[in-house]
Amino acid sequence: MVENMSGKIVIIGGGFAGQQACNALRRSQEHILLIDPNPGPTMLPALPDLAGGWVPERLVRRPFREILPANVEHLQATVSSIDLDSGTVQADDRTLAYDYLLIAPGSVPNFYDSPFPHEQMHALGTLADARRIRREFEEYLGRTESPHLLVAGTGYTGLELAMSLFFRAKAAGKSCGVTIVDPKPVLLPSLPDRQRRYVLDFLVAQGAEVRLGVAVESFDGRNAVAGGKTYPNVFFCWAAGSKLAVPEIKGRIAQVRDGRLKVAPDLSLPNYPHVFAAGDAAAIERNGQPLRKAVNFAYYGGRRAGQNIARRLRGRPTRPFRPVDLGWVVPFRETSIGRLFGGLWVRGRLGVRLHHLMCGVRNYSFKNFAGCLQLALNPNLGANT
Numbered sequence: 001m002v003e004n005m006s007g008k009i010v011i012i013g014g015g016f017a018g019q020q021a022c023n024a025l026r027r028s029q030e031h032i033l034l035i036d037p038n039p040g041p042t043m044l045p046a047l048p049d050l051a052g053g054w055v056p057e058r059l060v061r062r063p064f065r066e067i068l069p070a071n072v073e074h075l076q077a078t079v080s081s082i083d084l085d086s087g088t089v090q091a092d093d094r095t096l097a098y099d100y101l102l103i104a105p106g107s108v109p110n111f112y113d114s115p116f117p118h119e120q121m122h123a124l125g126t127l128a129d130a131r132r133i134r135r136e137f138e139e140y141l142g143r144t145e146s147p148h149l150l151v152a153g154t155g156y157t158g159l160e161l162a163m164s165l166f167f168r169a170k171a172a173g174k175s176c177g178v179t180i181v182d183p184k185p186v187l188l189p190s191l192p193d194r195q196r197r198y199v200l201d202f203l204v205a206q207g208a209e210v211r212l213g214v215a216v217e218s219f220d221g222r223n224a225v226a227g228g229k230t231y232p233n234v235f236f237c238w239a240a241g242s243k244l245a246v247p248e249i250k251g252r253i254a255q256v257r258d259g260r261l262k263v264a265p266d267l268s269l270p271n272y273p274h275v276f277a278a279g280d281a282a283a284i285e286r287n288g289q290p291l292r293k294a295v296n297f298a299y300y301g302g303r304r305a306g307q308n309i310a311r312r313l314r315g316r317p318t319r320p321f322r323p324v325d326l327g328w329v330v331p332f333r334e335t336s337i338g339r340l341f342g343g344l345w346v347r348g349r350l351g352v353r354l355h356h357l358m359c360g361v362r363n364y365s366f367k368n369f370a371g372c373l374q375l376a377l378n379p380n381l382g383a384n385t
């Protein structure tokens with residue numbers, strides 16, 4: 001049975017994009033239904049640090065009930081499919097009709113068709129994943145004579161996680177081998193050669209083995225083979241890609257390879273003017289390429305999508321989303337690489353501090369902000385969390 005919402009607006013996902021849309025719609029008279037399986041949002045950029053035990057969990061989350069505007073109701077459920085032609089979403093066992101929809105569920109790790117036992121692989125997409133990695137890595141260190149970390153994927157998540165866990169092992173007095181593999185021939189492909197060399201030199205100086213052009217060929221839950229070499233009794237992390245978090249979307253849509261939805265300049269779907277997508281769910285093209293997945297684009301994109309829904313409700317024309325790239329920083333615990341607004345490169349401890357600062361600025365409360373600020377001033381403060 002299709003349930004008609006008393007209000008008309010449904011938002012899927014209460015991350016950076018979904019929350020900003022809620023805020024943009026706070027003054028509308030409409031009842032908004034926010035569907036999200038979690039009790040609150042998570043500061044995803046802090047997850048590699050959390051997995052390594054460098055950041056306390058209280059700084060990366062806050063319940064929706066403390067932050068959502070009064071006209072937003074949170075339904076704790078997972079959307080498994082969207083039918084754009086009938087205007088309905090399937091949330092757990094409920095079929096809900098909408099008049100206006102924002103698709104902002106973010107992305108989830110992509111295991112592709114890998115036949116390896118997923119339950120023994122450690123992917124990092126949620127708070128639960130970070131908690132699990134933290135717990136299981138500590139157990140692994142405790143019971144393993146010669147620990148070895150195998151990480152598939154040389155994007156920022158894979159490299160940050162590798163270094164966070166490596167330094168955790170070091171802090172625990174364990175010498176932990178690290179192997180990072182990727183079928184692609186280069187790591188962090190969007191970086192210029194010089195900056196990439198800097199990252200590679202840092203990883204190698206820590207003793208990491210970086211094998212590019214190499215895939216994991218087998219993994220039985222304990223031992224792995226990559227590029228013909230056997231790695232016994234590994235702690236295996238999977239950071240080889242991500243995909244759209246809603247598995248099925250029916251309708252006349254166009255998607256890029258990782259499932260992101262192609263959107264019009266105002267973030268609506270081309271054949272569905274009442275449906276918008278933002279954050280990791282939207283493929284926003286710039287110079288013929290979709291923009292990278294980043295907090296900044298999700299934050300302002302979600303806000304613009306919310307404003308455009310409000311404008312549609314009032315019968316006014318929508319406005320285009322004009323993303324501004326404020327830059328990025330990838331922290332590796334002891335050093336970093338980053339590019340700030342204006343093209344300025346940052347490296348070393350400064351980038352680590354900026355990363356904590358940005359986690360604070362985009363955080364959900366003054367208390368969380370203050371905690372992140374303390375970490376920015378002293379990145380080792382979280383070492384005993």
Ligand SMILES: Cc1cc2nc3c(=O)[nH]c(=O)nc-3n(C[C@H](O)[C@H](O)[C@H](O)COP(=O)(O)OP(=O)(O)OC[C@H]3O[C@@H](n4cnc5c(N)ncnc54)[C@H](O)[C@@H]3O)c2cc1C
Nearest residue numbers: 013015016017044045079105106245279280293294295298
């Ligand atoms: C480990 C990690 C590190 C990162 N580091 C950085 C960084 O340093 N800098 C940076 O700019 N970006 C970083 N990113 C990317 C950045 O976090 C994302 O681009 C951003 O969070 C996207 O915002 P969003 O609102 O689209 O999705 P999210 O913030 O992922 O929020 C999506 C929400 O939707 C909910 N949801 C998921 N599936 C469903 C479903 N089926 N039905 C209903 N709700 C659902 C989730 O519970 C979540 O609350 C990182 C990402 C990860 C995973």
